[in-house]
Amino acid sequence: MKPNLYQGDLVIVMDKEPANIQAGYQDGDIVIIKGPEYHIDQGAEPDFWDLPNNTQIIHRVIDKKLINGTWYFLTKGDNNALIDGSIRAISKSEDYSIFEYNESNGIYIPQNAILGVVIFKIPFIGYLQEYGLLISIILIIFILVYQLISKKWQVHLFRNKRGEKKLIKSKSYLIFSGFWLIVLFLQIILMMNPCILRVKNNSMSPILNQNDLVISTSKDPSEILIGDSVIIKSPQYFYEKGFPPILWSNFPNSSYLIHSVVDKMNVNGSWYFMTKGGNSGYEFDGMYRTVSSSRGYLLFEYNKSNIIYLPQEAILGVVNGKIPFIGFWKDNFPFSLSIIITLQIVIVIIKKTDYRIELVKRETTN
Structure with missing residues (x-):
């Protein structure tokens, strides 16, 4: 669906009356299709879908028609040359097959195959869903490490004294500025290195x-x-x-x-x-x-x-x-830019506040 939707985008979906779903190559509604099974059941060649059943598809409605009170929709990916369901097998065997692509063979799917219409997207947030297990593991490890540390250490929030305020802020500024430069340096390496x-x-x-x-x-x-x-x-x-x-x-x-x-x-x-x-x-x-x-x-x-x-x-x-x-980091400069901006915001917050966090060793009681 590029350039309108990219992998990692999180889409917000809402129900829409089938009669109100817009059709068009440029301004048609982007819809969520239940899966490829309806296309395959109607004769589309499964070899060219390469998707298991019930895999949701996000494509644009390019045409629609009303048959006996039911709406049917023709769909296509913005970055796909093929209209959905337009490849059929004329003859097929293990060693030799003949296939036909015909734009007029596109398969219209019924209104009950449409789960909803995309109304909004949030870039990159979808990766949280895709890599949720990895993120969960990292959070669990972080919590376990924190629990182990907290048995011997306590976290205290201190207001900086006037004399040490400038020093604390300078150290924090250097640390987060270092992270800022590392992110920028990594992005340059990823973009410039052909290997x-x-x-x-x-x-x-x-x-x-x-x-x-x-x-x-x-x-x-x-x-x-x-x-x-x-x-x-x-x-x-x-x-x-x-x-x-x-x-x-x-x-x-x-x-x-x-x-x-x-x-x-x-x-x-x-x-x-x-x-x-x-x-x-x-x-x-x-x-x-x-x-x-x-x-x-x-x-x-x-x-x-x-x-x-x-x-x-x-x-x-x-x-x-x-x-x-x-890998998405390499081709998504806005993602790196968002990290850099976040780090810059942290730096500004540090410069504007008078607090610091310290680990204090717990006192043992006999």
Whole structure:
């Protein structure tokens, strides 16, 4: 739903009469759909949903119609090239299948499949829900540490004396200013270092998950092993071989891919690599080829013999490590800015107050 909604946004939803739900490519209401099962039941190809049943979907209503007193809605993601439910299987077997994308095949879902309409969003707060378990663990550890400390120490609030007021404030200012500079420095490193990248989706789950931060290193092509997770420079290598770009609409030519090496070969001194997403619905990268296409229509095939080997220059590096959860920090400067502003507010509060907190050792009683 970019650029209107991003992962990590918390959305506020309200009920709305089906007749009052607005439809339109630009100004249609954004709705919460119960899940992909209705589309699949009506003939949409499940291979291109890659979502379990009951997974809620946030998409925009682009058209609506009234049939026998019931409203039906056609939906689409703002950042998706495909209208929901518009891919159908014409013929399908284990080794070869033919699929058709037709804008006129979009599936209208009934009003009871709509859970509500998005009326407001709060950026980043959604991560609290997504990483609630991690945050809970951190809070539990903090409480346990506090309980252990409180057995021997007491927390006291003191009003600073005139003579020491300036010194206390200077120390606090230096501490929080140091945090401020660290956050800014980390953001600059994340933005400027091409070897640190964010995992953009779950195609490599469970090895790599969306919003993991990966650290890559250059590696001689001959030393890249089968099973290594590699950074692919651009999906253009696949598009040039006939892979339908509409299937990877979230990956423009300038975007990198992170997939695993499943095979390699040496041809006349140059290395070539076959890749695959660990959790991808596609068996191997590039097994879909365009048969014919026109505006709003695409006929394409899946063929196990359609194997694309990437040249060694398409590999930017090999994933050498990961830091879970914090990948969103790299591409979200406003998040870093919010931390910096918060620290600055703390600094101002410290400068404007006359209090300090100290730990005082408990006196033991016999």
